[in-house]
Amino acid sequence: MTSLNTLGEIGLIERIRQETPSPAQSSTIQGIGDDAAVFAIDEQTLGLLSTDMLVEGIHFDLTYVPLRHLGFKAVAVNVSDIAAMNGVPTQLTVSLGLSSRFTVEAVDELYAGIRAACAAYNVDLVGGDTTSSRSGLVLSIAVIGRVDKDHITYRRTAQPNDVICVTGDLGAAYLGLQLLEREKQEYLANPEMQPAISEERAYLIQRQLRPDGRTDIVHELRDLDIVPTAMIDISDGLASELLHLCTQSGTGAVIFDENIPIDDQTYLAADEFKISPITAALNGGEDYELLFTIPPQEFEKLKNHSRITAIGYMTDADGRAPSDRVILATKAGQQTPIRAQGWTAGS
Amino acid sequence: MTSLNTLGEIGLIERIRQETPSPAQSSTIQGIGDDAAVFAIDEQTLGLLSTDMLVEGIHFDLTYVPLRHLGFKAVAVNVSDIAAMNGVPTQLTVSLGLSSRFTVEAVDELYAGIRAACAAYNVDLVGGDTTSSRSGLVLSIAVIGRVDKDHITYRRTAQPNDVICVTGDLGAAYLGLQLLEREKQEYLANPEMQPAISEERAYLIQRQLRPDGRTDIVHELRDLDIVPTAMIDISDGLASELLHLCTQSGTGAVIFDENIPIDDQTYLAADEFKISPITAALNGGEDYELLFTIPPQEFEKLKNHSRITAIGYMTDADGRAPSDRVILATKAGQQTPIRAQGWTAGS
Structure with missing residues (x-):
């Protein structure tokens, strides 16, 4: 018998993908292996389908995650997968596994967050499933989206010399998690304490608790008349996602550590936790920003964009x-190969 | 605070539905409230989206459910929702929450069942999500299907005088579960024992462990040039599903107990367990047959169909x-209102 940990999540998905036969349906355009599956809609439009499951105790800790934020985040991380195909979300379903400790009011809070996110991303909640669960809360969302055939962006189509871009900033969600975990430990040691997270740290907490899916960037790229050559969302950290792009595109990459966009609050908190901010950006995960590549001649259109940063090239x-x-290249001239962090099954 | 049990699953879904705003997307045709959501594909075709979550300890017990059967069943119950809209499934995603006691070989077994079902229903596995779980196995499947605009069948469109039909037979899955549960108790009391389920009981066990989604009936109805006026799949028992059809269509119904199709093995096992076979059919659930209505003048086309039975009228x-x-009408002339069984959240 082989432990799942020896294979890792990526190994397991690859094993499943290899065993999956060729599509039987002519409407299937892309199966396992990208941020979303792709199916035919009409002459000019492709459909997208993605799903993400969030499990209590693995993805969230209800001692510090408000249910309303959790509902919002569950939608955002799914919307992010549609954005990563350069598409916009249209419909979603929510499946909930609920243990008996959840009250009607708790479910209302969760759905308030889900509805807020549906409104923010202009996506319709169209169904789902509600079931009992023996242990914690399980949320599984499936989202459908649409993208013009000429705009769809896969992971596997980056080219050498393409400019590598990221949206927003990285590493903040990971440091937000560290702050929340520290608060929890302090609270457990002394339940009389008052929460002590300062206003300045609010950005980090918000990045962890209520991330955004970057559908705004999808619209902006359209307005700028840019179709990325490849794209992926940053759910597991920049390192892991860049490795996916390179492996699937058959390219290498060089990125420059000084170019990685990191917020000042992330630097300050990283210093406090004695974590390298670059490591937080590379391996922290949960930023839900977009990582994409564009041909070098397109870079002119983007270079003054305040929320898009070029970090290297293919x-x-x-x-x-x-x-x-x-390769991660430092200012000092050091070049280090980037490796992804492993994944282990829950204990 | 209000316990989920005071509301029940149907009450909870109704609460969520009422709070859901009108669709923002023009491609959304039908949201919460039927077996699947409906979205626009092209001039002649509608898309269907449905999702079902199966949770260890609630929906299945791995002490007697083989993982391969579980994988098959998880697909079948989702396909059944697409069949209930008179559609055919095209693509699906599988999300898995796995605790560390699952081995690579166990996941292979589960996927062998999923692939077998995908082949049986001609549907493509196109993606999913794999995550850790702190406790048991959680399977969440989302399925997309297609249906011609002229063939789509909702729950809400049955008419008075329509003939009520069911496919296959009912109650067998519930008695299969009773047999499996009894075997488990006997095994726990005496681990030396050998499984004692006779060949004759194999049908009941199979109905519980490896039910079929009735896409075959969808194709047959097409061949017979019949479009049901309303349809639903029987996942929670005939009583509950018939109540859904009547509530949503604004009709009443009379069904005749002697007409409800029940297999001989179900009768025998019901006798042994001292359960009314009619009760098993009405409230047992998990049969995944189809319940549909047709105009009386269409009944001629179906009346000799070996796997479709008329059980009453709207x-x-x-x-x-x-x-x-x-109303349930008995041979003896008794008329009893049918009520659905409740639902309670897991403990």
């Missing part, structure tokens, strides 16, 4: 193993 | 409360 793979062809 | 609601307008 290279030829040159026959190198995936683990050796994605 | 009536005017006549201002009666939903709980008083669905």
